[in-house]
Amino acid sequence: MLKPETIQIVKSTAPLLREKGEEVTTRMYEILFSRYPETKELFKNAPKEQYKILANAIIAYSSNVDNLEALGKAIDTMAKKHVETNVQPEHYPMVGDALITAIKEVLNPDEEVLKAWEEAYNFLADILIEEEKKLYQQLETTQ
Ligand code: HEM
Numbered sequence: 293m294l295k296p297e298t299i300q301i302v303k304s305t306a307p308l309l310r311e312k313g314e315e316v317t318t319r320m321y322e323i324l325f326s327r328y329p330e331t332k333e334l335f336k337n338a339p340k341e342q343y344k345i346l347a348n349a350i351i352a353y354s355s356n357v358d359n360l361e362a363l364g365k366a367i368d369t370m371a372k373k374h375v376e377t378n379v380q381p382e383h384y385p386m387v388g389d390a391l392i393t394a395i396k397e398v399l400n401p402d403e404e405v406l407k408a409w410e411e412a413y414n415f416l417a418d419i420l421i422e423e424e425k426k427l428y429q430q431l432e433t434t435q
Pocket residue numbers: 331334335336337338339342345346349350369370373374377379380383384385387413416417420
């Protein structure tokens with residue numbers, strides 16, 4: 293579980309992310325593909341506005357980080373898409389690194405805010421990894 297302070301800090305960044313979320317995610321993909329070029333091919337069929345989709349997901353997450361039920365359907369959709377494109381657990385630290393670096397560069401936040409986002413990212417990553425594990429197992433048993 294996330295600590296109440298972490299939840300509160302992440303929630304407080306929602307308005308700033310609404311303003312600059314797309315800038316953050318555009319930068320995130322640049323960092324991701326330059327530091328981890330092996331992730332590029334996962335996105336070969338991704339829509340051009342993928343950065344907007346991710347920005348919206350991050351904004352939704354920041355506003356609902358204390359109400360994950362509200363995100364339930366969104367989490368299912370993401371996990372399904374990730375399994376279709378063969379996203380694996382080892383990719384999560386790469387995206388996490390790129391996202392945190394992009395947040396640092398674009399929003400120039402206090403250390404405390406950055407730390408809270410790191411925790412919140414890892415929390416969501418663990419939920420997605422678990423969900424995706426179940427979906428990969430289902431695929432194995434039906435094939
Ligand atoms: C907490 C972390 C993550 C969040 C919040 C997230 C969010 C999303 C969202 C909202 C979508 C769009 C789903 C849809 O089309 O309806 C998506 C798709 C996708 N994500 Fe993630 N994602 C995360 C982690 C990752 C990781 C670690 C990778 C691997 C590098 C990844 C690769 C992809 C790919 C390849 C797609 C599909 C693009 C396409 O072809 O349409 N994501 N993700």
